Amino acid sequence: MPDTRSGPVRSEAARQSILQATVTLLAERGYDNLTIEGIAARAGVGKQTVYRWWPSKSSIIAECLVEGLLLPVHLRVPDTGDIRRDLTTWLTTLFGYLQTEQGATIFRSLLAVAATDEAVGSGLRDSVMHTQSLSTRLHSAIGTAPNLPEGAPVEEIADALVGALVLRNLARRPIEEGDAERLVEAVIGP
Amino acid sequence: MPDTRSGPVRSEAARQSILQATVTLLAERGYDNLTIEGIAARAGVGKQTVYRWWPSKSSIIAECLVEGLLLPVHLRVPDTGDIRRDLTTWLTTLFGYLQTEQGATIFRSLLAVAATDEAVGSGLRDSVMHTQSLSTRLHSAIGTAPNLPEGAPVEEIADALVGALVLRNLARRPIEEGDAERLVEAVIGP
Amino acid sequence: MPDTRSGPVRSEAARQSILQATVTLLAERGYDNLTIEGIAARAGVGKQTVYRWWPSKSSIIAECLVEGLLLPVHLRVPDTGDIRRDLTTWLTTLFGYLQTEQGATIFRSLLAVAATDEAVGSGLRDSVMHTQSLSTRLHSAIGTAPNLPEGAPVEEIADALVGALVLRNLARRPIEEGDAERLVEAVIGP
Amino acid sequence: MPDTRSGPVRSEAARQSILQATVTLLAERGYDNLTIEGIAARAGVGKQTVYRWWPSKSSIIAECLVEGLLLPVHLRVPDTGDIRRDLTTWLTTLFGYLQTEQGATIFRSLLAVAATDEAVGSGLRDSVMHTQSLSTRLHSAIGTAPNLPEGAPVEEIADALVGALVLRNLARRPIEEGDAERLVEAVIGP
DNA sequence: ATATAACCGAGACGGTACGTCACGTCTTCAC
DNA sequence: GTGAAGACGTGACGTACCGTCTCGGTTATAT
Incomplete structure (x- = not known):
């Protein structure tokens, strides 16, 4: 049975906060001008908490994507027969x-x-x-x-x-x- | 009487050197990891010489493009009738x-x-x-x-x-x- | 009825381990470069166990002193009459x-x-x-x-x-x- | 003839400012609680300017000493014959x-x-x-x-x-x- | 011919952000 | 309740580049 270590567990609140801050800053100021310090500050989170879970800025964005936070339209192609x-x-x-x-x-x-x-x-x-x-x-x-x-x-x-x-x-x-x-x-x- | 200022003229050697260094570094290490200091160093040129003539990193790249240093294929579509x-x-x-x-x-x-x-x-x-x-x-x-x-x-x-x-x-x-x-x-x- | 709280008692093994680790690290790498995380890790102890019992790094060292772990010579002045x-x-x-x-x-x-x-x-x-x-x-x-x-x-x-x-x-x-x-x-x- | 390179020269104002800030902070808050960031901020100077000229916190203090900024008493022993x-x-x-x-x-x-x-x-x-x-x-x-x-x-x-x-x-x-x-x-x- | 002015290389400057380390607090699970 | 483990917010570390500026040296006109 793997992963049974004790100790505190990853904070879901921090994770959400970081993803949300990333989306906000991305929309506000674009990809450059997006800094990890800025994300952490906006999310009310320590920088280390970001670095602990994501290896790079782009991986945060990738996760935002997966969560559907970046493209809030449904991209499925409809099927009416035409x-x-x-x-x-x-x-x-x-x-x-x-x-x-x-x-x-x-x-x-x-x-x-x-x-x-x-x-x-x-x-x-x-x-x-x-x-x-x-x-x-x-x-x-x-x-x-x-x-x-x-x-x-x-x-x-x-x-x-x-x-x-x-x-x-x-x-x-x-x-x-x-x-x-x-x-x-x-x-x-x- | 336009353009009657004195002094030496822009060094074409420096310009070429900068553009070439940019292409080299771009191919070597990608767009991020491309720094103006790096370009200047590689080109054997002072930083100011770069800043004097280009407002931004991307404008250097744009000029490389125009010079045909970046896409060394001819992009014109041929015309054989077919x-x-x-x-x-x-x-x-x-x-x-x-x-x-x-x-x-x-x-x-x-x-x-x-x-x-x-x-x-x-x-x-x-x-x-x-x-x-x-x-x-x-x-x-x-x-x-x-x-x-x-x-x-x-x-x-x-x-x-x-x-x-x-x-x-x-x-x-x-x-x-x-x-x-x-x-x-x-x-x-x- | 004094001291009737429940639960286990302070672990003497942990205490000794911490003091010993402190002395070792002090001798190895000097006072700066001495960190509480380092002590805890070397002692095989949780950080909290250190913080529970000592208010500061220097107080650990003070206790090492009192225990005679730091100055392993007897400092008493002899008395031969001369x-x-x-x-x-x-x-x-x-x-x-x-x-x-x-x-x-x-x-x-x-x-x-x-x-x-x-x-x-x-x-x-x-x-x-x-x-x-x-x-x-x-x-x-x-x-x-x-x-x-x-x-x-x-x-x-x-x-x-x-x-x-x-x-x-x-x-x-x-x-x-x-x-x-x-x-x-x-x-x-x- | 050594040291004849051109380019800007070390800023004496920055140097003085840094030394003075160090003395002030040292007196205000002690040796720990003294940070290089703090010195730079107080001196109105970039952090890099400190690191460019001093390898460590203690070396700044050493220079303060040499400049006589730390011990503002004259330490020479008088000589009256007695x-x-x-x-x-x-x-x-x-x-x-x-x-x-x-x-x-x-x-x-x-x-x-x-x-x-x-x-x-x-x-x-x-x-x-x-x-x-x-x-x-x-x-x-x-x-x-x-x-x-x-x-x-x-x-x-x-x-x-x-x-x-x-x-x-x-x-x-x-x-x-x-x-x-x-x-x-x-x-x-x- | 000589002064003037813009060029060049080098790089110091005040900054911002980087990615890391340690702090002291806290939360979780096992004993 | 104690202990090992370790995530958390915080803040300083030392480094890399930013874009501006200041040097001494070097051309090229303009007087």
Whole structure:
């Protein structure tokens, strides 16, 4: 029976406080300007308590992600049977999030972390963007659209959609009316 | 009478030395771990000489980009009349660059800068990726493929291609045989 | 009905272990570099067990002193009737202790504690150096030496002897042949 | 021709500021409770500026000593021809300094440093206490007092006097009327 | 030709944040 | 209630870089 040592147990309150402080500061001031001292101070926690449980700034952010504190929209692709409509709905939701100053800042922070931290980067496509659900939805749509014949490169289509989103965020290009539709058209065809 | 100040002129040697040192350090140790003091030391240059001419770390990197020191592949999309083949060729070249450890590291650094620095971010799609040439090529191909009818969302197609590239780089997904073809198929159709 | 509380009694083993660990670490690494965590770890004891019984680091050292763990020489001044010989014998013993690297280090630690901690400082002359026995011996020698007439400033003579010892230890001056004799001559006269 | 490098020169203002802050804090709060961060803050100076020029806390104090900022009494033994009177005068001056709360605190700090730092300890007897002048004065007095015959152990007499002073300071024994005289009598005889 | 001014290298300066160590308090479980 | 273990908030440690500034030395005009 492992892990039966006595002694105090990790403080869940401190953990939550740190994660919440991280999200707040990330939204307020961006990824640089985010310091561990700042997190600890805002969380009302000793610096050592942070270092005891997380090896790096990016790992805190990774945990925020897993907890769903960073992307407070549900990223699952809907399934009404109409793949065009579903993708458009899904993209519109995401575009809506990226349209807010705060959402865009947080998402860019996320990309900065991904660029820096291998673990976050590797998990970006699947865990973060839930691309899995996108792939699944696309698979189930095979045959229902002319551009989705048997053997269509589903993963690459998913990459293209998510990647376009990422690129827009990095490029600070404002979202406009009809962008979601146009993007869907670009990859699924007219 | 403009520009009648006296004194010596900006040292081109110092400038080159700084840019080169930046590229070297970026490839060696990544974007974080890149310090201005480190650049100056490696370049054999005083810190002030850096600060005199560049306002920030990211602006040095931006200049490296413009000088073509960072992405030593020519990014222009070829034009043989066959849009599929041209895109595949272009993507294969880029994939080749991102397949090298050094190229992937530099490109990720670039994305980190873009996530952080508004100017670099805004220029990412056009200046960095030369998406303009991609758009132009796609425009000229309208009508030559079933998925590129009149009024096709060319910009979004370009976004999708470049974005997929970016996403792959961030996600550290290794490139495999046929990836370029599949990606082209994903956006241009079968 | 005094002392009828329940529960186990203070562990003598823990107490001894802590005191011994303190002496060891003091001799090994000096007064600074001595930490309570280090003592507890070396003693195989919880930190709280230390804090439960001692208010401060210096009080542990004070207890080591009282237990005779720090100055393992008997400091009582002998009494053969010949005050010169007795003082010389006593000083030679002490010099011998201070000549060892370990003894000198421990004694300096003691002085550092005395400089810092009022209680230890106040007890230094009497409890630590047993100056009381020195005074007594000097008192009993009054009249037996030309420099010890009736009314001789016995306390000051004791101070002078002990003080000279302390000074030598602080000044890291090595002891040489005949030093004990010369010091006795200095205060008792030729 | 050594040391001809260009560039900024060490700031004398910063140096003075640091030394002065050290003295002030030492007198205010004692040797422990003295932190380098505290010194830097009080001096209005970056921490690195302290670390650039001094390897340790004790070395700052040592420099304060050399600058005469710590012991603001002149420690030279006077020479009127009457050795008893001269020693008494000298001791009275020192006792006066040690009688003030601040003087006693600073002097104890000094002893704590000496106990810890080899360099300061080694210099304690001579540089700090100017025992050299005491020895000289005693040498010149040989033959003028019955206890100072030819061949008297002058160094040991000096040790005894200075040591008694040190011991009193460590033991927190208050100075009383006639103490200086009694101490002189103890080592020079009646 | 000579003064003036901007360049260059070097690096000291006041700062901020880093990641670590130890403090003294506390909480948990076993005895 | 005591003891081993160790998490907690706190604060100082010594280091790395930040961006600004000050040096002595070196060009290049502008007088």
